[in-house]
Amino acid sequence: MKTLLQQINSPTDLKKLSMQELEQLTTEIRTQMLTRLSVTGGHVGSNLGMIETTTALHYVFNSPVDKFVFDVSHQCYTHKLLTGRKEAYTDPKQYDKVTGFTNPLESEHDLFAVGHTSTAISLACGLAKARNLQKANYQIIAVTGDGALSGGLAFEGLNNAATLHGPLMIVINDNQMSIAENHGGIYQNLQLLRNTQGKAECNLFKAMGFDYYFVQDGHNLNELIDVFSKVKQISHPVIVHVCTTKGKGYLFAEEEKEKWHYMAPFHQENGLTLAKPNTYETYENLTRDYLIAKMKKDKSIVAITAGTPKIFGFDKKLRDEFPEQFVDVGIAEGHAVSFVSGIAKNGGKPVFGVSSSFLQRAYDQLSHDLALNKSPAVILVYFSGISSGNQTHMGIFDIPLTMNIPNLTCLAPSCKEEYLDMLEWALEQTDGPVIIRVPGIQTLSRKVELLTDYSNQVKYETVISGNQVAILALGNFYQLGKDVQAYLNKAYNIEASLINPRYITGYDKVTLEKLKENHQLVVTLENGQIDGGFGEKIARYYGTSQMKVLNLGAEKAFIDNLSVQTQYQRFHLTVPQIAENILKVLQGLD
Secondary structure (H helix, E strand, C coil): CCCCCHHHHCHHHHHHCHHHHHHHHHHHHHHHHHHHHHHHHHHHHHHHCHHHHHHHHHHHHCCCEEEEECCCCCHHHHHHHHHHCCCCHCHHHHHHCCCCCCCCCCCCCCCCCCCCCCHHHHHHHHHHHHHHHCCCCCCEEEEEEEHHHHHHHHHHHHHCCCCCCCHHHHHHEEEEECEEEECCCHHHHHHHHHHHHCCCCCCCHHHHHCCCEEEEECHHHHHHHHHHHHCCCCCCCEEEEEECCCCCCCHHHHHHHCCCEECCCECCCCCECCCCCCCCCCCHHHHHHHHHHHHCCCCCCCEEECHHHHHHHCCHHHHHCCCCCEECCCCCCCHHHHHHHHHHHHHCEEEEEEHHHHHHHHHHHHHHHHHCCCCCCCEEEEEEEEECCCHCCCCCCCCHHHHHHCCCEEECCCCCCHHHHHHHHHHCCCCCEEEEEEECCCCCCCCCEEEEEEECCCCCEEECCCCEEEEEECCCHHHHHHHHHHHHHHHHHCCCCCEECCCCCCHHHHHHHHCCCCCCEEEEEEEECCCCHHHHHHHHHHHCCCCCCEEEEECCCCHHHHHHHHHHCCCCCCCHHHHHEEEEEHHHHH
């Protein structure tokens, strides 16, 4: 006998089910989702909490005629299950057929590829405006989390949405959590609304001009369907505030919500991860231990995060230990950069830890509020470089994004010794802002020539002094450069120079000029997009000379869930491929 889930091939099939069958379906979805997540890993808590709400939305509304926008779209798993993609959740052979975010290439039910937060309301406003221009009549539904409301873009979207005409429903999925706990004044009002079942006179959404509906139990299909059915008849913007439980139906995820926001594959019966524990030192722990020691001695040091406190190892216990010296601003990277500029300008020593792809959200603040004002803040950029993740979380864009901003020093350490040296200097200097590109996850140790002071004239480290070919291997591509140097020597008897540039910004003109004496080719290796990057800067420096320059790195493209090794092959970044390209250039010079 077929399960109910097997009978659902589109949202239309939901409308044939009785209320009892809908409840059975959500149970089947939760069971199947946990089965898949235990194998693949993924965003556990938010998706378990959104099963009933998403099912009710698709029961009442008519996707794809009615338009759904999810924010952050990592809470879209039930949506995908109900919109023709259930095999990717029920058949282990097809688990890799869909991504963890909405994707228009997968289905007409997905309008946007969205992996960053606070965007849904603005996107929905645009959809509604276009619909109004076309004199059409259908519903726009933005599904956003309470954590997303800490982002400024969400407020900008709300401000605009309140003045729009025509049907627009904004569903606030309130599970009282971001990745970790929520931070900010808006959450006091959300708490008040929960405590009063939406009846408090102090209501942010009503104050902005919205009709407001409250759903006490976001896992009660009857209550959800009743409210959504009422809203469906309304022809102006409406807020539906839905209270859910993050991790609903799985005890481990309900009890440890932060841990289960995203989880690697796990044993479903006991919640233990299948991954072997790290036996190596990580940059996360290295940074954590360094900051703890510094913060205990110097009360002016402040560690800042934008909703990702564990990015430099601050778990709940540590956050509580340093209540004045640790600040989570919520998912608001733009605010975080301006915030640290203010701290630095007034005598504090801020260290902001941020993921490479999230730093993109703060470009104007980096340029205008931070660099223009020469505020001596420190920004640590994590998860940079080529990765196998979703296209919305690529870490290859931060070098071109940051290196061309005036007054901003960008450093790329090659090992843990250099990283700590740069961090110590950056934290104590007062000349201007410094970005340090964290070299990776696992630390690398080597004997390195340390500068101690990185404010003087840019100075590269010449590790091996050779001839003919010079390899400038930036940051965490130092080891790749070292392997290429050894390969050229062994296979082709080419004694190439190996250089650790250290700096993403600026030139070591002394070293670059000296290379002209006995080198024909400079090869740049960078773990990031080469268009507008470090290598192109070196090529520009040599532009009118006889020196040839070969730039190697990632191509300018959005790449979705492709293994790192596959990308290395594609970008000609394996050691034999790099050597082959070098030989081709040299042969052309003969």
